[in-house]
Amino acid sequence: MKKVWVLGLGLSLALAGCSDSGSDKEKKDEASKAEENTDTAGELMDYYLNLTTTVNGVDIDLNGYEEAMAGEEPPAGDELAALKESAQASAKASAEAVEGMEIPDGLGDQKDAVESFQSTLAESYNMKADELAKDGEADFTAADEKLNEAENQIKKVLDEAGLVSSSLISDLNG
Known part of the structure; x- marks a missing residue:
């Protein structure tokens, strides 16, 4: 009877040891995933901040034109022509700057979504450039819709990464 009891106790301890090692592995896997998510979020945030800073460095004249046209007395004549050209x-x-942005390799599953966002944003700037090349007043309606689409894309990516989403439009025009 003592032998059965000792054998039962030994088996119980062995099983308890096995189940603990499994939970240790699960804890390590969870910690690894959490660290990976933190790295991805950090790379994504660096990418976003770099993108907005880069674009803000080159879209100054475009923002100035849009602001002037929204004013009470929009420019006309030679002043308008010079503003449109710049x-x-x-x-x-701006489109070239967006297209030239390097997307970090560490984004994992989100890399495709970021590539799509980047393409949409560049398309928005190209649409504005095309409108400004036309005679008469530029109509940015379609380009602004494309910019809104880009904003929704990056918001989704930021949300999925656990980051607070920002307003792309405000970050680029603010």
Whole structure:
């Protein structure tokens, strides 16, 4: 009877030891995933901040044109022509800057979504440049819709990464 009891106790201890090692592995896996998510979020945030800073460095004339046209007395004549020309160059430079942004390799599953966002944002700037090349007043309605689409895309990516989403439009025009 004592032998059965000792054998039962030994088996119980062995099983308890096995189940603990399994939970240790699960804890390590969870810690690894948490660290990976933190790294991804950090890379994503660095990418976003770098993108907005870069674009804000080249879209100054485009923002100036849009602000002037929204004013009480929009410019006309030679002043308007000069503003449109510099705004068009600014829009092209902004699209090129966006297209030239390097997407970090560490984004994992979100890399495709960031590539799509980046393409949409560049398209928005190209649409503005095309509108500014036309005679007459530029109509940015379609380009602004494309910019809203880009904002929704990046918000979704930021949310999925556990980051507080920002307003892309405010970050680029603010």
